[in-house]
Structures are given as C-alpha cells and as structure tokens.
Amino acid sequence: MSESKKAVVLLSGGLDSATVAAIARDEGFTLFCLSFHYGQRQDIEVEKAQQLAAFFSAREHLVLNIDMGLIGGSALTDKNIAVPKTGADLGAEEIIPITYVPARNTIFLAYAASWAEVVGARDIFIGVNALDYSGYPDCRPEYLAAMQKSINLGTRQGVENSDYFRLQAPLLELKKSEIIEQGIALGVDYGMTISCYDPSPEGRPCGLCDSCRLRENAFHEVKIKDPAMKN
Amino acid sequence: MSESKKAVVLLSGGLDSATVAAIARDEGFTLFCLSFHYGQRQDIEVEKAQQLAAFFSAREHLVLNIDMGLIGGSALTDKNIAVPKTGADLGAEEIIPITYVPARNTIFLAYAASWAEVVGARDIFIGVNALDYSGYPDCRPEYLAAMQKSINLGTRQGVENSDYFRLQAPLLELKKSEIIEQGIALGVDYGMTISCYDPSPEGRPCGLCDSCRLRENAFHEVKIKDPAMKN
Numbered sequence: 014m015s016e017s018k019k020a021v022v023l024l025s026g027g028l029d030s031a032t033v034a035a036i037a038r039d040e041g042f043t044l045f046c047l048s049f050h051y052g053q054r055q056d057i058e059v060e061k062a063q064q065l066a067a068f069f070s071a072r073e074h075l076v077l078n079i080d081m082g083l084i085g086g087s088a089l090t091d092k093n094i095a096v097p098k099t100g101a102d103l104g105a106e107e108i109i110p111i112t113y114v115p116a117r118n119t120i121f122l123a124y125a126a127s128w129a130e131v132v133g134a135r136d137i138f139i140g141v142n143a144l145d146y147s148g149y150p151d152c153r154p155e156y157l158a159a160m161q162k163s164i165n166l167g168t169r170q171g172v173e174n175s176d177y178f179r180l181q182a183p184l185l186e187l188k189k190s191e192i193i194e195q196g197i198a199l200g201v202d203y204g205m206t207i208s209c210y211d212p213s214p215e216g217r218p219c220g221l222c223d224s225c226r227l228r229e230n231a232f233h234e235v236k237i238k239d240p241a242m243k244n
Numbered sequence: 245m246s247e248s249k250k251a252v253v254l255l256s257g258g259l260d261s262a263t264v265a266a267i268a269r270d271e272g273f274t275l276f277c278l279s280f281h282y283g284q285r286q287d288i289e290v291e292k293a294q295q296l297a298a299f300f301s302a303r304e305h306l307v308l309n310i311d312m313g314l315i316g317g318s319a320l321t322d323k324n325i326a327v328p329k330t331g332a333d334l335g336a337e338e339i340i341p342i343t344y345v346p347a348r349n350t351i352f353l354a355y356a357a358s359w360a361e362v363v364g365a366r367d368i369f370i371g372v373n374a375l376d377y378s379g380y381p382d383c384r385p386e387y388l389a390a391m392q393k394s395i396n397l398g399t400r401q402g403v404e405n406s407d408y409f410r411l412q413a414p415l416l417e418l419k420k421s422e423i424i425e426q427g428i429a430l431g432v433d434y435g436m437t438i439s440c441y442d443p444s445p446e447g448r449p450c451g452l453c454d455s456c457r458l459r460e461n462a463f464h465e466v467k468i469k470d471p472a473m474k475n
Binding site for chain 1: 346348349386390403
C-alpha cells in the first residue's frame with residue numbers, strides 16, 4: 014500500500030481553516046492538524062479545532078502551548094486592549110486592525126514548517142484570505158511567497174530542493190461567501206466552527222466584532238442559516 | 245532626552261549570542277533580550293541567559309515557554325535521539341547534524357519580529373555563524389535575507405516600509421576564535437556562558453559534543469583559558 018501524501022493544516026477552529034482542512038482532505042492528503050493555545054481571548058476555538066480534526070479524520074492533531082500573550086500588542090492577546098465592536102473599520106483597506114497579532118502567521122508557519130519537516134509533509138495549508146478583509150499584512154500573497162522561500166532555505170529538505178515545501182492558501186482570493194459555498198459542497202459542518210474574537214466563556218459569539226460581522230454577512234449572502242448560531 | 249535605539253537580541257546563554265549582545269550594546273542599542281524554554285536538553289542555558297541579560301543591563305528580558313519538544317526531530321529536543329560525541333561529523337559541510345532543530349531559527353526570528361514590532365525595535369540581532377559549522381541550513385546568509393523579507397512583509401511596520409526590520413547577524417562570517425577575541429575586547433565574561441548540547445544537571449559541559457569541541461578548539465586557538473571550565 015502506498016503512503017498517501019501528507020499535509021500540515023493550520024487549524025484554528027474558525028470557518029476558514031475548517032474549509033481549508035476540507036479542501037486538503039478532498040485533494041487526497043492525510044491531515045496533520047496543528048493548533049495553538051497562544052494566549053488568545055477566543056481560546057475556546059481550540060476545542061472547536063479538536064472536534065474538527067476528529068471530523069476530518071486527521072492522522073494527528075498537535076496542540077501547542079505558546080506564549081504570545083506575554084508579547085502582547087493585540088486586542089486578541091492583551092486583555093487591556095478592547096476588541097472593536099462598532100464595525101467602523103470593517104473593509105477599510107488602509108487600516109490594520111488592532112486585532113492584528115504581531116507576526117502571528119510567521120510564528121504559526123514556522124511551527125508548521127518544523128512539524129512538516131519531522132512528519133515528512135511537503136504541503137502546509139493555511140486559511141488566509143486577502144480579499145474580504147485585507148488589513149492583515151501577513152495575509153498577503155507576497156508575504157506567503159517570501160515565507161515559503163524562507164521555509165525552504167531554513168530547513169533540511171529545503172537545502173536539497175528549494176521548492177520542497179509548498180504553502181497552500183486555497184482561500185487567498187475567495188470572498189467569505191465563496192468560502193462557505195465551497196465548504197458546504199465539501200461537507201463542512203460550520204456548526205463546529207467559531208469565528209468570534211470575543212466570545213462568552215460558554216463560547217457564544219458576540220455578534221458585534223468584525224469577525225462576527227463578516228461571517229453573518231457572508232451567510233446572509235449565500236442565503237444559509239449559520240448552523241453555529243443558536244436559536 | 246532622546247530615546248535610544250532599541251534592538252531585540254536572541255540570547256541563548258551560549259558564547260555566540262553573548263558576543264552578539266555585547267556588539268549590540270557597543271553599537272548603542274538598548275537591549276530587549278529574548279530567550280526560550282523550547283524543550284531543549286540544555287535548558288540550563290536559559291539561566292545563563294538571565295545572568296547575561298543582567299550583565300548587559302538589558303531593558304527587558306523576555307523568556308518564553310514554547311513547546312518544540314512535542315514536535316521532536318532533533319537530538320536537542322528528543323531525549324530518544326542521542327547527541328553525537330565522537331566529533332565524526334564536525335566540519336563536514338555536506339552533513340546536517342542531528343542536533344539541527346527543525347526550523348528553529350525561523351521560529352525564534354518570528355517571535356523576535358513579533359516582540360520587536362510591539363516594543364518598537366527595528367533591529368533584531370541573532371548569533372548565527374556560517375563559517376565554523378556550516379551544517380545548519382538556517383544559519384546561511386540567503387536564509388537570513390529571505391527571512392528579513394518575510395518579516396517585513398508580514399508585519400505592520402513592514403507594510404509602510406519594506407526595509408523597516410533589519411536582521412543583524414554580526415558573527416555570520418567570523419570564525420569561532422574571532423568571535424571570542426571580539427567578545428573579550430568588548431568585555432564579555434564567557435564564564436557566564438554555556439555551549440554544551442548535553443550538560444550534566446548541574447550544568448557541567450560534557451566536553452565531547454560538537455559544540456564543546458568547537459568551543460575548546462577556539463579557546464585553544466586564541467590561547468586563552470575558557471573561564472567556563474572549572475579547574
């Protein structure tokens with residue numbers, strides 16, 4: 014029996030990364046899902062990630078504890094910075110939101126590369142998206158290209174083959190509503206996902222943060238009821 | 245009074261990063277030293293880093309707990325893989341040693357970039373060295389150049405100025421003996437440093453691993469007694 018191809022999938026427990034996991038599975042990859050407790054307000058998303066990893070029959074799900082809360086600088090990791098809830102900056106392309114976590118994707122991708130090297134995966138999937146909300150610098154295609162090059166130059170396999178590792182960002186050019194449509198076609202249960210930046214301790218979305226607004230708008234657009242919303 | 249320029253310095257507690265901290269301080273930087281408990285065998289090096297940060301009057305010393313031991317794949321983070329002690333591969337340019345930790349510098353630099361962004365530092369110092377021991381892929385100049393680009397593209401400041409962050413690797417082209425000479429000229433107390441990959445629980449160097457051998461050879465070459473070696 015031939016070994017199937019392996020992929021490391023960054024799985025946050027949100028809508029985007031759940032869709033990415035479904036895409037990778039649909040492409041025939043064996044999934045190695047990677048999640049982080051990084052000091053985020055919405056730490057409950059890691060529980061969702063665990064459910065999703067099981068749902069997608071991941072070969073392994075690694076959850077790392079990393080200390081980004083000590084670094085701070087973001088509303089998501091510093092309790093003294095409030096999550097914006099007025100929607101005022103939503104879609105403003107020139108503004109980097111305060112929910113931006115400094116260099117977060119660089120940190121996550123670095124870990125993904127490390128684990129990919131160890132488990133023998135060549136493909137690293139990440140649910141970044143440049144269109145709907147373009148304020149995060151580390152969601153841009155040119156950033157991903159540079160990071161792929163860094164990963165190849167900085168790893169054992171990359172020395173032998175500078176195109177060895179591939180960063181796969183299949184949602185990069187999709188609108189949020191297109192992401193949902195693709196996920197539903199692939200059987201994703203979005204009831205297992207959470208997008209809110211500031212949920213209640215029980216995991217109820219606030220409904221007001223930018224991430225909740227984007228999600229609500231997108232489900233409205235595709236005329237589907239969000240299965241994560243309680244009646 | 246004008247604010248002095250700030251630098252994040254990756255400080256391992258080893259000889260190289262201690263020298264780098266001395267260089268950064270000599271260049272007038274205010275130091276923000278960054279160290280990691282990453283599941284390394286030689287975790288005692290973090291105590292040395294704490295002494296060094298105090299010695300160099302660092303403005304802050306941040307020690308992060310990160311979970312690389314769970315990823316494994318290296319003799320430094322996996323207790324089931326032995327640290328080589330025969331010196332057989334030392335200086336063999338084509339061999340990446342088993343003490344290579346997958347993507348470690350990418351992970352460390354990602355954190356350094358995150359913290360640099362938060363504290364307002366523009367310069368990130370790292371003690372990599374391409375000459376004496378060229379087996380680690382993430383110690384190569386082309387890797388550092390790619391990583392600097394990734395950091396600039398993936399951060400808030402980098403969006404406004406794609407040359408904002410600078411990775412400084414002042415030891416890159418130096419021999420180990422030259423590093424020691426430079427450090428001594430700058431007043432580094434190498435008695436505060438540890439280089440061993442596999443020290444005793446009390447912090448005594450094994451004297452046999454590649455890192456001990458390199459250090460011993462270098463002190464021998466400059467005709468100085470290593471102050472870290474007990475009589």
